[in-house]
Amino acid sequence: MQNFFQILVSGISVGMIYGVIAFGYQLTFATSKTLNFGQGEALTLGALVGLTCVNFLIGLHLGTLAAYLIALPFVFAFGLAQGAVVERLGVRQAMKTKSEAGWIMATIALGIIFKNMAENIWGKDPLKFPSPLSENPLTIAGVNIRPMEIAIVLGALAMMLAVEAFNRRSIYGKAVVATSNDRDAAGLMGINTPLVITFSYALSSLAAALAGVLIAPITLTGANMGAALGLKAFAVAIIGGLSSGLGVVVGGLILGITESMTGFYFDTGYKDVPGLILLLLVLSLKPAGLFGKTAIKKV
Amino acid sequence: MTMKKWLAAAAFSAAMTGAAYAQQTIKIGVSGPYTGGSASMGVSMRDGVKLATQEINKAGGVLGKQIQLIERDDEAKNELGVQIAQELINKEQVVATVGFINTGVSLASQRFYQEAEIPVMNNVATGTLVTQQFKAPENKSNYVFRNAANDTIQSSMIAEAVKKNGYTKVAIIADSTNYGQLGRADLEKALAERGLKPVAIEKFNIGDTDMTAQALRAKDAGADVVLTYAIGPELAQTVNAVVKLGWKVPVMGSWTLSMASFIDAAGANGEGVMMPQTFIQLPSTPKRKSFIDAYQAAYKVDRIPSPVSAAQGYDSMYLLAAAINQAKSTDGRKVREALENLTTKVEGVVTTYDKPFSATDHEAITANIPVLGIVKGGRVVPANPADLEGAGALRVKPKS
Numbered sequence: 001m002q003n004f005f006q007i008l009v010s011g012i013s014v015g016m017i018y019g020v021i022a023f024g025y026q027l028t029f030a031t032s033k034t035l036n037f038g039q040g041e042a043l044t045l046g047a048l049v050g051l052t053c054v055n056f057l058i059g060l061h062l063g064t065l066a067a068y069l070i071a072l073p074f075v076f077a078f079g080l081a082q083g084a085v086v087e088r089l090g091v092r093q094a095m096k097t098k099s100e101a102g103w104i105m106a107t108i109a110l111g112i113i114f115k116n117m118a119e120n121i122w123g124k125d126p127l128k129f130p131s132p133l134s135e136n137p138l139t140i141a142g143v144n145i146r147p148m149e150i151a152i153v154l155g156a157l158a159m160m161l162a163v164e165a166f167n168r169r170s171i172y173g174k175a176v177v178a179t180s181n182d183r184d185a186a187g188l189m190g191i192n193t194p195l196v197i198t199f200s201y202a203l204s205s206l207a208a209a210l211a212g213v214l215i216a217p218i219t220l221t222g223a224n225m226g227a228a229l230g231l232k233a234f235a236v237a238i239i240g241g242l243s244s245g246l247g248v249v250v251g252g253l254i255l256g257i258t259e260s261m262t263g264f265y266f267d268t269g270y271k272d273v274p275g276l277i278l279l280l281l282v283l284s285l286k287p288a289g290l291f292g293k294t295a296i297k298k299v
Numbered sequence: 300m301t302m303k304k305w306l307a308a309a310a311f312s313a314a315m316t317g318a319a320y321a322q323q324t325i326k327i328g329v330s331g332p333y334t335g336g337s338a339s340m341g342v343s344m345r346d347g348v349k350l351a352t353q354e355i356n357k358a359g360g361v362l363g364k365q366i367q368l369i370e371r372d373d374e375a376k377n378e379l380g381v382q383i384a385q386e387l388i389n390k391e392q393v394v395a396t397v398g399f400i401n402t403g404v405s406l407a408s409q410r411f412y413q414e415a416e417i418p419v420m421n422n423v424a425t426g427t428l429v430t431q432q433f434k435a436p437e438n439k440s441n442y443v444f445r446n447a448a449n450d451t452i453q454s455s456m457i458a459e460a461v462k463k464n465g466y467t468k469v470a471i472i473a474d475s476t477n478y479g480q481l482g483r484a485d486l487e488k489a490l491a492e493r494g495l496k497p498v499a500i501e502k503f504n505i506g507d508t509d510m511t512a513q514a515l516r517a518k519d520a521g522a523d524v525v526l527t528y529a530i531g532p533e534l535a536q537t538v539n540a541v542v543k544l545g546w547k548v549p550v551m552g553s554w555t556l557s558m559a560s561f562i563d564a565a566g567a568n569g570e571g572v573m574m575p576q577t578f579i580q581l582p583s584t585p586k587r588k589s590f591i592d593a594y595q596a597a598y599k600v601d602r603i604p605s606p607v608s609a610a611q612g613y614d615s616m617y618l619l620a621a622a623i624n625q626a627k628s629t630d631g632r633k634v635r636e637a638l639e640n641l642t643t644k645v646e647g648v649v650t651t652y653d654k655p656f657s658a659t660d661h662e663a664i665t666a667n668i669p670v671l672g673i674v675k676g677g678r679v680v681p682a683n684p685a686d687l688e689g690a691g692a693l694r695v696k697p698k699s
Binding site for chain 2: 003006007010013014119124125126127128135137139144145146215218219220222223224227228229260263264267268269271272
């Protein structure tokens with residue numbers, strides 16, 4: 001039983017990472033029906049910018065935790081700016097030409113450019129991110145957890161709750177929700193929908209950057225860290241449903257927990273298989289995702 | 300002169316200088332991953348090769364010509380390695396190629412060298428199959444050589460250490476690449492020869508960040524030692540998971556446990572981990588001292604990212620240069636024959652090579668050469684200090 005909980009905990013922390021990146025996919029899909037296929041690279045850049053800030057602050061004789069907390073706003077600001085750049089440079093231009101798939105190539109292209117930039121600035125080797133919390137595991141009811149794993153879950157939840165609260169409570173958030181529901185109608189009501197879309201891209205990169213700095217202390221930081229995670233998170237977004245913020249979080253947890261459980265109870269070599277089978281099942285049985293709303297498209 | 304004549308003259312002179320240039324240099328390919336998870340090995344290997352080349356060129360080059368290195372990054376990807384092999388052979392027309400860090404890339408790419416009858420010197424890839432892929436008698440002659448401790452040697456060293464320390468319940472955690480799985484098979488064989496059967500065999504993919512399930516399965520199976528076959532970043536995740544479970548268990552594995560990306564990322568969790576090493580960054584012989592000093596001066600580092608790769612890369616170039624000098628030709632067939640019957644002693648960093656290869660044996664490193672290393676204070680040091688002291692410092696291949 002203790003093993004079960006140990007595996008559950010590790011599945012939850014991995015799943016939460018998937019969830020928070022997938023949350024970023026969902027943010028832009030809701031407002032613009034487009035996705036940033038460079039989400040993985042946004043995560044990478046966030047983590048690397050965070051690493052530079054943290055190392056700089058530690059150089060000023062700050063404690064690791066203080067350095068980490070002070071670095072966070074800079075990482076967020078960078079994430080916002082990076083997302084806005086992706087939207088303005090890539091997606092908006094591609095949308096203007098009314099091409100169905102242009103934005104896909106544009107976001108992938110920008111992702112590759114960002115990755116190469118990261119390789120040139122931070123080098124190609126994986127780097128160690130100083131851990132703000134103790135690296136010694138805590139034992140809670142016989143289950144060992146690294147403090148950073150708890151921070152991942154709490155940080156991800158806090159970010160998603162903040163976005164939800166913003167959407168429900170503030171007038172700007174309502175503009176986002178209105179754009180999500182019906183972009184044309186929102187535009188007619190005087191909402192600056194292009195700005196809302198830029199904002200949602202900015203927010204989605206912020207989510208990825210946050211995911212980056214949350215996981216960096218327990219994984220390694222490097223130009224390639226986001227590629228596999230971005231892809232897994234995309235699967236999560238499909239499983240959970242791209243139209244539901246809650247859905248992608250649950251989707252992330254489902255995938256994370258299934259992977260860990262399969263690895264432990266079945267065979268570690270087949271760890272990735274059930275998640276992908278689940279993806280295929282969802283696509284064939286409920287294409288809008290487990291929590292998605294089925295859209296009716298009149299032709 | 301008319302325009303046409305001008306153009307013809309320009310083209311002629313360009314062709315002449317091109318031809319003259321080609322005659323002045325001997326092109327040698329250097330293929331390895333300079334980006335990605337294997338980069339610390341690839342970059343160290345390349346830098347070792349460059350260091351040796353500079354020294355050889357300064358001393359007059361080979362056959363009176365300068366060596367020109369053609370470096371290519373294979374990103375540890377098999378398909379890219381194959382492309383590079385064809386480019387180096389057909390477009391660059393290299394005389395030989397040194398390199399290959401990744402067993403998979405090596406197995407996929409070296410068949411082009413074999414077909415073109417151009418020698419290839421594997422200086423890092425350790426898969427046992429690497430030098431066996433084109434062995435006689437199925438093939439008339441084998442163009443694949445190696446100066447790295449292959450997995451058969453490494454796995455028996457690891458299994459021997461397991462037995463010597465009295466561990467009986469072994470868990471193997473390996474990655475799903477060619478490297479991890481071929482090594483895992485070698486390890487199982489070496490353990491079986493000593494009457495041991497692993498209690499758990501676990502697997503993970505490159506890029507995985509959480510190895511809790513693997514570590515927990517091994518722990519549950521009652522393992523008293525964990526053996527690994529993988530590369531740096533994932534190895535770090537593995538020991539991190541072991542420590543997270545509060546599981547006090549010795550970890551041993553293939554030489555990749557000496558990679559900077561493992562040592563740095565695992566930090567305190569990586570202390571005490573043991574692995575076979577052909578070279579440890581200690582000035583235990585004059586040659587090693589001058590190599591380490593030269594490396595540190597040239598690349599402005601204190602700790603070589605992957606000392607083994609740097610040393611083997613350095614040696615591979617000297618072996619090749621000796622063979623070209625002896626063959627008095629850059630013809631692939633003659634260079635291969637010279638390698639198989641090297642008459643000059645080559646003083647390398649890892650060992651002194653005295654007839655390292657023969658027609659049937661393309662492995663320069665034998666089981667007696669590597670020593671066990673251990674991670675201490677963020678560096679690899681000999682597990683048994685006597686290994687690198689006095690008369691024991693230089694171990695050479697026994698005469699056959």
